[in-house]
Amino acid sequence: MTKRRIGFSIFPGWKEIKDEQISLLKNARDLGFSEIFMGIGPGTHWRTPVNEALSVAKEILKEANKLDYYAFVDINPQILKELNASPRNLSMFMEIGFKGVRADYGFSKEEIVEMSKQMTVELNPFEISEEEVDFIARNANLERIKACHNYYPVLYSGISKEIFIEKNRIFKERGIEIGAFISNPKFNLRTTLEVLRYVEPFDSANYLFKFVDRVLIGDPIPDYESLRQVSEVFKSDITKIRIKVYDESVGKRLDKKFAVENYREFAIVCYTRDNIYEGETCYTKLFKNAVAVRGREVWIFTRDLGIGPYRLVGEIDDINMEIVKMSSEIMLISK
Template sequence: MRSIGILSQAWRKEKINQLKEVAEKAGRLGYTEVWSGVDPQYVEGVREIANVAEKYNMYFFVDINPDILKGFGASPSNLQVFKDLKVKGLRADYGFSVEEIIKMANNDLGLVIELNASIFPTDKLDYVISKVRDIELLKASHDFYPIKYTALSLEDTVKKSKEFKERGIPVALFIPSPREVEGRTTVEVFRGKDVGKSASIAFNTGVIDRVILGDPFPTDEELSELVEAREYTKVRVLVYPGLTEEENKVFSVKFYDVRIKEYSVALNTLAKNDIKPRNITRRFRGAVTVMNGRPDVIEVWIFKREVEADRRFNVIGEVLPEDMDLLEYLGERMPIKLVPVEMK
């Protein structure tokens, strides 16, 4: 199940009211997670964010390292202070041995332990799993890299995440706001992209279950974009003149049957229609077509390469230039909604 979250900064005393306001908005929109760094010298900030998270039943997890634990008077075998603060999960950022992580994961408090998916030695995963009493208390989340050109590649992120996903451990990553030149992102290619697009690419990998918005002060629009991306990938289509009422049906449904082909992406849904042959032309990269003569199914094909005209395919539009890069990232059976854009 896909989860969406926000980044908070519970250590920022001067911004705590603004951070609480963002958490409230996220909670009302159906966000399910809140991540935060913490400061042992400002425990009240943790309580403030935890209370909002509890109000909306959001999973609140915080970053820890050995120094943070020491500052809170805690240890791998004594995590009670976090339970008392209503924290639900602890992300073992760096500095812990594998044995210490196992000890934390076997806590009797119901606290989830998050492995650092970016740096955890995956050759130790099976050993950890064999020693943890309840794998449900294990999650994984990547680092974020605010400095430009320092984040992971998408390929490497997928490779690392797959090791956790295949073992039943849900994985999170961070996406940035396009407003931030050096935003908090796990994947370098996400810099400058819209929130919805970055989240869609992440979810379409099939190995990322959780996406966290890496800006502690996102706009309302950015918050809403992530909610939308949790449900489906939005692909905007520049519609050609002459669209018929029957063809227009492709924009009124969500496609759950999505199949990735060598030359195209196929979208299918069972529905009555009477699409007649029209605008039979060559198909090119980004061409959005609908098959005619298919009375019981709406069958859309988005082409990734140029091919000749075929009398079975009506060309009804083209992927908006700003969304063309999505063609490389769409995932098998990942929901898609086509959004029409009129030509000017």
């Protein structure tokens, strides 16, 4: 079974926040973060030349490698040209402490195999075909091949869940680890899936881990709360679903494990051993995303309905609803 991992992004060319990026290293490592994505190209900071960004990266990597991070850097043929490097010679990246390169675009399958002889190569799912992945799998050491999606900073430009799943299939079937990005509330820019652009880090990490092995915060210098939320999801051995609780007297009884049934017509039913609510039957108007209880069951309704005999205790948002649908066992916690 693939081990899950969490990471974050650093942009060395963004010199104004260099000290904040360095100070992030220790706090994040203490919370379980173990990967760093670095962007050194002009798209991450227009005023810093690539060679200068690489020099700053060296300084950051000195501290990162003391903490045993896996750090990988985004490259393309233009970046390699500016640094007098090539697919056959990635020594400058290895010498300053990078453990991997992400082949963003512009590389042939043969060049990727050549790069993998030197260090780990992260494939871009949107720049490589299934046939090319097969060639790489046959000719490279698969332990040095991973995949990492793009992030999409422009509003509405992120990819759909359906395309995401199809791209991931290519790598999952071949045992290749996959990573993707979530944004954080400071910027809400660098996300892979558009549906997660404005979603809190806890929920977006929870959602993304249903599809990938590695979740990385795309936006730089996430605050401690964002790091903590992603860390909590990463460390949990059960999917935690957050609901907005109306009735705290009943809501506090929901903090336990539930098995999930998905076959009802109008609701997802989550059940546990012990009774949650033993009071009088209540008749209430039921609506999409309503959370109600009956005995030892929690009912999460999937559409607007009429009045039914349930005790309404709260509501769930659309992202958490999707997470429930993809889960067989959950724990309900108050949002």
